[in-house]
Amino acid sequence: MHPVIQHLKNYYPLNPTAENMLTERLASITFSKNDFLLKKGRVCQHFYFLEKGALRGFYELDGKEITHWFGFENNFITSFHSYITGQPSIENIQFLEDSTVWAISKKELTELFDAFHEIERLVRIIYEQYYMQLEERYVNAQFKTAAELYTDLIHRAPHILQRVPLGQISSYLGITQETLSRIRKQHAQ
Amino acid sequence: MHPVIQHLKNYYPLNPTAENMLTERLASITFSKNDFLLKKGRVCQHFYFLEKGALRGFYELDGKEITHWFGFENNFITSFHSYITGQPSIENIQFLEDSTVWAISKKELTELFDAFHEIERLVRIIYEQYYMQLEERYVNAQFKTAAELYTDLIHRAPHILQRVPLGQISSYLGITQETLSRIRKQHAQ
């Protein structure tokens, strides 16, 4: 079965016709480590599903790269603001590993919404899940100390630490690389 | 016309039957300043629309109240995590002013999703808008200084400063009341 369909079954059942229509419109693309899925200034016109690999969203501030999210296997990916508004993206999306993604254009997905109520329902449900995750991350980021954020990350997503360089993790946590390095040292003792 | 229907027209058109079904299921409730729309520990089983007034979502941490969002006229309101998961809420929702809200139960709204594809579409679109707002707030909160957050707030939502006590604004910005007070002093000069 198609990996996207497989994953969607976790959220809501699809009838076979909808499955087929969706499958037909999903295109597989492979990327190498350090490739860009999206560069800032470009409009993000696709919704993606990451089958294999890892990527990050980052933007540039005062010449520094600020990674504000990571994506791994079985995550839906897009540059949300750009995708929704049709404005040029201010963020870049870059692969951290050799990866495989499935892509569907906004136009095609929107047409599927019209044709299949249940596909729009799936997206509604996925938005709910992602909103909850972001809300939790927001509250944590704002009200926890750097050390707490690090231990949370270890428990919540230890694979990130294995697969991502430290400088990207530190900006994800909203701290400098030096501070993260010192926190780790504390933590190890 | 019903104020909720009126507002929904900003997002997507509704047919008259859907309008009627929705209107019939919306109940108007008035509250006084300091009343609670939801107390922590209770499950949030309604989706609300704030017609008039103001409220805040807050939770308690180390004996302190942390306000993490505000709602004003024409905002949709719910304790999102509790509403979606059916788990007891960890946040409280309290009115900052005498207010009027419209309420629909999760059960009734879910039934309307089945009956009217376009109502589910509306909610999907509203989620997109709220996700974008949260995403922007997340990035700002994490990577801007306290002074920048304050000046942003002045430009983005000056009404908050008129209608909300300082201690609540400071926790919303993720800083202490004293720090906010000092920032304002700087800013005024």
Next chain:
DNA sequence: AGCTGTTTTTGATATTTATCAAATTATCGG
């Protein structure tokens, strides 16, 4: 193994923000 460029750690210091305590100012009912 040795070279090279990159990533991570360490050290010294500066800056930002929090904390605690007290003083001042604003608000509201009588």
Next chain:
DNA sequence: CCGATAATTTGATAAATATCAAAAACAGCT
């Protein structure tokens, strides 16, 4: 207008984190 209560500001100090510079550790390549 007065007094009580709450909200905001001010001051002194402590804690957390950033910054800048350099050293150490690591990774890929030959």
